[in-house]
Amino acid sequence: MSAIQEVVTEAPAVEAVPKRAMTLGNGTSLAMLALLIIVPLFVKNFIIFQLTMLLIYALAVLALNILTGGSGQFSLGQSAFYAVGAYTSAILMEHGNINYALTLPVAGIICFGFGFLFGQPALRLSGVYLALATFALATAMPQLLKLGVFEHWTGGVQGLVVTKPDAPFGLPMSQDMWLYYFTLAVTIAIYIFSVNLLQSRSGRAFMAIRDNEIAASAMGIDVALYKTLAFGVSAGITGVAGGLGAIAVQFVAPDGYTITLAISLFLGMVVGGVGWLPGSIVGSAFIIFVPNIAEGISKGLSGAVFGVLLFLVIFLVPHGARQVAIVAQQLIGKLKKN
């Protein structure tokens, strides 16, 4: 319409969260950890299974958080990485008879490579365009898994059944409880890795890119490398979560990894607070339990109830659980002064 190009000065799409505000203090972390260790001892197997899924989705949300909250890139394609991780684990366990614990690093590495490669074309895209590209990946993945060429490995539409591991060394635990503690150990390891990553040189590079790409490159940051690296790390962690998910659910099938999963993970990130790593578990709880609660309130209108609850959350705390944490911290600070 006009010959003059539009020039805009706009705030970055993702808020600048300082790296100290991305984690919890030591005391709170230890209390949280103690809670996660003790709770399963007192509840039924089905609830333990749900808690395991809670940790697994928390890992996947955490991965998205590193990508979006850390490096400022959107992704609606996390379900694709989750699917690749799940299938890697399942195929290795069922066709290769490899120990379940050993399949996870393989799933992580394969997904890292996949994410890193996907990050290459994604470099040229940002904002909605990147969202569309990752969205394409998410819609394509279930169809690719169904292809006849891979059917020997993937089991096609039928999927694969995975055997649940027993507790090792004759520990007196149910399979569910063992799997929970195993998942908890993996989650803690990855959480510590992520916190350290964000506080390292690479993490600072991610955040510099998130806040201002041009300034970051002027400071000598290899923007292309770190953007693809963020994709790779995020995909790798999602892949490990996918592998754990396959073991926990004991089943992989293409239709378990549709765009709905990617959207759930996105909602989990928003509810937990973008860029606040501990929020991942809050977000994960939201996407696991709130649909059930909605179903409980009204069967016919479960979608509407879910939507209303989601609106309530974002109206009350637009910055997610992070906002609650900040307010709580200020209150405690005031109490201490008095």
Added chain:
Amino acid sequence: MELFTNQVLAGIATGAIYACMALAVVMIYQAIDHLNFAQGEMAMFSTFVCWQLMQWGVPYWGAFLITLVFSFAGGIAIERLLFKPLAKAPILTNVAGFIALYAIINSVAGLIWDFTIKQFPTPFGSSPFLGSQLISTHQAGMIGVTLLLLMLLFFFFRFTRMGLAMRAAASLPESARLVGINTSWMIALGWGMAAAIGAIAGMLIAPVVFLEPNMMLGVLIYGFAAAVLGGLTSPLGAVVGGFLVGVFENLVGTYIPGVGNELKLPIALALIVTVLVVKPAGLFGRPIVKRV
């Protein structure tokens, strides 16, 4: 060669659906700078309202007009009630809001009108158009309406004060406020217009895909793809993008062996991503220069 022309024609016919939806998508993107994920559901709801009116005995064009007014008001109401309070919230929170709206509308429509598919009448008839079996008069009519809408939008944005004010509010809100434009209401107006265009799209699409609460899911994805391909800043681009996506999709399904109905969408999307990698602002979009 005949197969090729036929497939292109059929592609243009489906492309008209996408073009219509893409217009609505671009419209709201102009006003609020986000893609509205609930756009398809809003259109679906409007279409159901129109269907309900006709069930009560209102003639087609009467129902059509009432639905337009209803959608326009509904779009403004949604903006005022739900999204104005979120204006200062982060973008991602807004996107979560769209997803919530999607879930609510879909579920409510399912409860009121249930999930069985319904026939929706067409004002254009469905006999073959100019002797061609591939394009019916309805599809030709749809293409006509899409092009007419495009013209109207072009004149609205180019030659009316209101259109100019909306453009100003979208591109530089602060300066627009300084010259006395009520930018907040311009956004609401954008929602209303987008809802009304979406309703037109819905009412034109319904005779082809049949009316049911999930009818817009696929259409919206293609509509987004078309809008992004054409460039989100350009209504003309959206329409051209819509036709291109329709033709792409059909040719891919015909000429690449082993591509069933299910792989059409991923391949069409992959093509679009390829185009975007070469031209990041879309085919007709203006590249936006950011001030450092």
